[in-house]
Amino acid sequence: MGLPEPDLNLPCANSGLGNYLWSDPPKEYKWADCVHCGLCLEACPTYEQLGQEQHSPRGRVHLIKSVAEGKLKVNEAFADPVFQCLDCRACTTACPANVDVGGLIEEARGQVRQALPLTGWKALTSKFFLETLFPHHKRLEAAGGLLKFYQKIGLQKVVRKTGLIHMMPEHLVEMEAIMPKIKSSVRKKYKNVNIIKAKGNTQHQVAMLTGCIMDVMFSDVNEATINVLTRNGNDVLIPKKQTCCGALHVHAGDREMGRKLAKQNIEAFERTDKVIVNAAGCGCMLKEYPELFHEEPEWYVRAQEFSAKVEDISKYLHDTGYEIPKAELKTRITYHDACHLAHGQGIRDEPRDLLLHIPGVEMVHMANADRCCGSAGIYNLTHPEMASAVLESKMANVPEDVEMISMGNPGCMLQMAAGVQKYGRNQRVVHTVQLLDWAYQKEDRQGGKSDGTK
Amino acid sequence: MGRNNWESRDPHIFNLAKLVSGPNSILYKHEDLVAYDCDGFTIERHLPRAVVFPKNTEEVSMIVQYCSENELPFLARGAGTGLSGGAVPLNREVIISMVRMKRLLEVDLENRRAVVEPGFVNLKLTNSVSERGYYYAPDPSSQYACTIGGNVAENAGGAHCLKYGVTTNHILGLEVVLPNGDVIEIAPNGIPDFPGYDLLGLLTGSEGTLGIVTKITVRILKSPQARQTVLAYFDRVQDGSQAVSDIISSGIVPAALEMMDKVAIEGVEAAAFPVGHPKDIAAVLLIEVDGIAAGIDEQIQMILDVCKKSHVREVKVAKDEAERARWWANRKTGFGAMGAISPDYLVQDGVIPRSKLPEVLERIHQISEESGLRIANIFHAGDGNLHPLVLFDSRVPGETEKAIQAGSACLKACADAGGSITGEHGVGIEKMEEMRFVFTDDEIKAQTDIRDVFNPERLLNAGKLFPTPSRCSEMKQELKKAETAR
Numbered sequence: 039m040g041l042p043e044p045d046l047n048l049p050c051a052n053s054g055l056g057n058y059l060w061s062d063p064p065k066e067y068k069w070a071d072c073v074h075c076g077l078c079l080e081a082c083p084t085y086e087q088l089g090q091e092q093h094s095p096r097g098r099v100h101l102i103k104s105v106a107e108g109k110l111k112v113n114e115a116f117a118d119p120v121f122q123c124l125d126c127r128a129c130t131t132a133c134p135a136n137v138d139v140g141g142l143i144e145e146a147r148g149q150v151r152q153a154l155p156l157t158g159w160k161a162l163t164s165k166f167f168l169e170t171l172f173p174h175h176k177r178l179e180a181a182g183g184l185l186k187f188y189q190k191i192g193l194q195k196v197v198r199k200t201g202l203i204h205m206m207p208e209h210l211v212e213m214e215a216i217m218p219k220i221k222s223s224v225r226k227k228y229k230n231v232n233i234i235k236a237k238g239n240t241q242h243q244v245a246m247l248t249g250c251i252m253d254v255m256f257s258d259v260n261e262a263t264i265n266v267l268t269r270n271g272n273d274v275l276i277p278k279k280q281t282c283c284g285a286l287h288v289h290a291g292d293r294e295m296g297r298k299l300a301k302q303n304i305e306a307f308e309r310t311d312k313v314i315v316n317a318a319g320c321g322c323m324l325k326e327y328p329e330l331f332h333e334e335p336e337w338y339v340r341a342q343e344f345s346a347k348v349e350d351i352s353k354y355l356h357d358t359g360y361e362i363p364k365a366e367l368k369t370r371i372t373y374h375d376a377c378h379l380a381h382g383q384g385i386r387d388e389p390r391d392l393l394l395h396i397p398g399v400e401m402v403h404m405a406n407a408d409r410c411c412g413s414a415g416i417y418n419l420t421h422p423e424m425a426s427a428v429l430e431s432k433m434a435n436v437p438e439d440v441e442m443i444s445m446g447n448p449g450c451m452l453q454m455a456a457g458v459q460k461y462g463r464n465q466r467v468v469h470t471v472q473l474l475d476w477a478y479q480k481e482d483r484q485g486g487k488s489d490g491t492k
Numbered sequence: 493m494g495r496n497n498w499e500s501r502d503p504h505i506f507n508l509a510k511l512v513s514g515p516n517s518i519l520y521k522h523e524d525l526v527a528y529d530c531d532g533f534t535i536e537r538h539l540p541r542a543v544v545f546p547k548n549t550e551e552v553s554m555i556v557q558y559c560s561e562n563e564l565p566f567l568a569r570g571a572g573t574g575l576s577g578g579a580v581p582l583n584r585e586v587i588i589s590m591v592r593m594k595r596l597l598e599v600d601l602e603n604r605r606a607v608v609e610p611g612f613v614n615l616k617l618t619n620s621v622s623e624r625g626y627y628y629a630p631d632p633s634s635q636y637a638c639t640i641g642g643n644v645a646e647n648a649g650g651a652h653c654l655k656y657g658v659t660t661n662h663i664l665g666l667e668v669v670l671p672n673g674d675v676i677e678i679a680p681n682g683i684p685d686f687p688g689y690d691l692l693g694l695l696t697g698s699e700g701t702l703g704i705v706t707k708i709t710v711r712i713l714k715s716p717q718a719r720q721t722v723l724a725y726f727d728r729v730q731d732g733s734q735a736v737s738d739i740i741s742s743g744i745v746p747a748a749l750e751m752m753d754k755v756a757i758e759g760v761e762a763a764a765f766p767v768g769h770p771k772d773i774a775a776v777l778l779i780e781v782d783g784i785a786a787g788i789d790e791q792i793q794m795i796l797d798v799c800k801k802s803h804v805r806e807v808k809v810a811k812d813e814a815e816r817a818r819w820w821a822n823r824k825t826g827f828g829a830m831g832a833i834s835p836d837y838l839v840q841d842g843v844i845p846r847s848k849l850p851e852v853l854e855r856i857h858q859i860s861e862e863s864g865l866r867i868a869n870i871f872h873a874g875d876g877n878l879h880p881l882v883l884f885d886s887r888v889p890g891e892t893e894k895a896i897q898a899g900s901a902c903l904k905a906c907a908d909a910g911g912s913i914t915g916e917h918g919v920g921i922e923k924m925e926e927m928r929f930v931f932t933d934d935e936i937k938a939q940t941d942i943r944d945v946f947n948p949e950r951l952l953n954a955g956k957l958f959p960t961p962s963r964c965s966e967m968k969q970e971l972k973k974a975e976t977a978r
Contacts, residue, residue, distance in 0.1 A: 070831075070835040071831040071832060071835075072831055073534070073827070073828055073830060073831040073836065073837055074530065074531075074532060074534045075532055075573065075634065075827055075828035075831075076531075076532055076571055076572055076573035076634065076637050076638070077573075077634060077636050077637050077825065077828050078637075079571055079573075079637040080571075080613055080615075080636055080637045081636075088516065089545060089589065089591035089592045089594075089611070090516070090519065090524070090527075090543075090545070090589075091527040091528060091572065092519070092523070092524045092526075092527035094527075097527035100526065100527055101523065101526060101527060104526050109526065110522075110523055110526060113523070115521050115522070115523035115524065116523050118523075119523075119524075119527075131764075132636070133764060133828065134763050134764050134765065134825030134826070134827070134828030134829040134831070134832075135763050135764065135828050135829055135830070135831025135832045136763060136764045136832060137831065
């Protein structure tokens with residue numbers, strides 16, 4: 039039965055949860071909500087591809103429950119369906135009873151990783167990404183140089199080399215000019231700045247999570263986020279102690295590392311009232327920090343307080359109000375719902391609203407816009423075959439006649455950019471907040487606004 | 493599948509694997525099979541021998557032939573959303589999963605029909621033709637996920653079947669693999685009213701005991717020109733029931749006429765698609781009329797008048813499509829929503845004459861009190877199709893049995909009121925014994941004789957739909973006890 043909150047006095051799990059031998063096992067109150075109705079089946083990308091129920095949400099929940107009941111063991115055969123899941127949460131949206139399938143999957147992965155530690159190259163790769171790289175901002179920046187190089191040769195080169203740039207409508211070429219060059223990360227840029235002041239009167243003060251991938255590969259998105267926030271009366275803080283949100287670790291079953299990073303972030307943002315995130319995957323993770331601390335009551339409470347402060351940039355702007363840009367962008371775009379924004383945080387209309395309010399932006403409907411693109415954190419590295427099958431059906435839904443695909447998550451941006459390249463499309467992949475920022479910049483260039491011109 | 497992973501020592505698995513093409517086309521590992529130990533009816537769980545995923549009729553035929561020759565029990569499964577256990581492998585069956593046969597083969601708007609493979613999902617058919625102004629009428633609440641093959645097996649109904657009829661009224665032709673592997677076509681080309689015995693009618697609703705459907709020609713309908721939806725709240729169930737009767741007797745045939753009681757409302761409001769029903773009302777009616785635009789408003793007015801006469805507390809018309817969609821999502825996810833207020837539920841499927849509604853609901857209320865289990869009622873009130881949902885917790889020793897008994901008692905109440913034990917969910921495993929409430933021994937024998945014409949070895953989906961002789965005598969004693977107690 040659905041309990042709103044876990045009972046903090048529950049004894050530690052190893053006293054009677056069947057074949058889950060470690061602490062922090064999948065929680066019974068989560069699977070008890072599932073009545074096996076099957077309405078989740080068609081929502082699941084892996085079930086769509088394979089048609090097999092162990093690779094469906096209710097099948098996975100059933101297996102997870104069966105281990106707790108002692109009918110199955112935590113072994114390779116159990117690990118396969120549990121790790122084949124994209125953790126996209128589409129099932130949570132479809133589920134009539136709000137079963138937290140994503141939470142169950144992540145907890146089950148925690149058990150699998152302890153029962154069957156990774157070995158060989160998988161262990162090395164995983165260790166490299168999750169332990170050596172992501173939690174360390176400086177190392178990431180160094181790696182980021184390489185990524186930028188890849189991005190350049192991979193994507194922009196295609197545009198330029200094929201002469202596509204000459205075929206682009208003029209306003210797009212113009213936009214290319216407006217677009218900021220790839221710069222260094224914002225954390226580096228504002229290293230010595232305590233508060234990035236609002237333009238005009240300060241109305242709010244917010245802290246910003248810069249993220250790891252976002253800040254290295256898409257520092258322009260972070261830059262745009264800061265521009266949009268400061269333009270709308272927000273002082274922006276970038277707490278120095280902040281670190282990777284831990285989503286990739288938790289998705290991979292490394293809950294211990296997840297907890298460590300969570301604690302660091304909770305402390306780093308302790309003195310702020312609002313935490314703004316522009317990466318859906320990170321935002322969702324931050325909002326779910328309490329799930330990591332079922333067995334640490336003190337941290338559970340702190341995590342709850344922290345999570346309540348977290349908000350996605352699109353929802354924050356939508357809720358607190360923002361200046362509608364006056365310049366026209368004249369572009370046809372479509373919007374892709376990042377799973378962890380739509381299914382994970384229930385944010386669907388707000389980003390679309392932001393886009394629709396930019397003059398000259400024409401929105402084209404994408405069928406199944408909230409279907410996973412296959413990025414799913416590092417899923418595209420661990421399960422390339424499935425990721426690419428999922429990407430293929432995603433790209434089939436991207437309308438032909440749009441110039442840009444807007445979204446709110448860096449993982450999706452990389453994956454969709456790869457899709458654009460792989461299927462010979464020519465859409466530009468952008469973050470929602472970038473479009474808003476470009477409109478502001480264009481307005482300033484046209485002299486539509488006297489203050490705050492850069 | 494690498495050689496080293498070949499864990500099965502069952503030679504049949506190896507042989508079956510050779511009959512199906514493509515990667516991952518057979519499951520045999522214990523962990524994978526656990527996901528197939530039940531369908532939407534979770535009380536009986538049994539592991540299959542294997543699950544195979546054929547891509548076409550030929551593969552189905554070869555698998556069936558192999559099973560038949562080697563005397564391996566087998567059955568077909570779609571999305572596994574059935575509520576009576578029709579796809580549960582009671583005899584360690586080889587499950588033939590039809591979900592990879594999911595193509596829409598043909599849409600013939602001129603003749604208003606479409607041809608689908610059995611794994612094609614119900615709602616996708618409507619989605620595929622709706623832009624051109626057509627739809628597929630049968631709309632079981634599981635239509636987001638359930639397959640049309642499964643709909644044929646169970647003769648699925650749905651909210652809008654009041655006006656448009658259940659699945660059998662929309663099936664024009666079938667390709668069927670018989671239990672010996674032979675492939676037959678019934679009513680080829682979807683010609684309606686093909687002469688001879690009505691085999692389409694016989695196969696539709698045979699619950700997977702006569703053959704495996706591999707191709708289905710269905711009727712598609714022109715989307716109604718206009719549609720209006722009404723929500724009405726009543727303080728007394730009797731008033732709601734009276735409104736249902738009065739609406740029908742006023743001559744209106746609503747497209748749908750649905751009812752939920754207090755416990756059901758608690759469930760749907762606690763779940764993922766709440767619409768803000770008041771907590772303290774006894775019954776809510778969801779009424780929809782559709783058809784040509786002229787006359788819709790008039791019908792709505794008549795419905796509003798009837799509701800007012802029946803002391804409705806509040807009644808409103810959906811202001812737009814979005815509101816209508818919210819009301820329907822709230823209703824259609826009703827069964828799954830019970831998960832929000834109970835760990836398990838058992839849904840029953842009785843049919844009664846509409847006039848007996850208040851009386852039977854009262855009896856169900858008594859059953860709930862006697863058993864100590866809460867019972868929610870969600871039902872197609874317009875055609876008297878009740879769905880009492882018995883809420884229970886299988887982790888509490890003895891509660892599952894109590895729930896089964898309470899469910900059976902609900903069906904008895906329906907049968908006693910001159911009704912039947914299933915409207916649309918099928919008999920499956922769940923209601924086999926309750927067949928005694930509505931059929932004599934001879935009548936059951938006549939039907940099993942028909943089954944034996946198609947399925948003489950009883951390898952296909954055995955042990956379902958009809959009571960087994962041994963349990964019959966127990967049931968008779970039960971009936972006798974009930975008689976004398978009265």
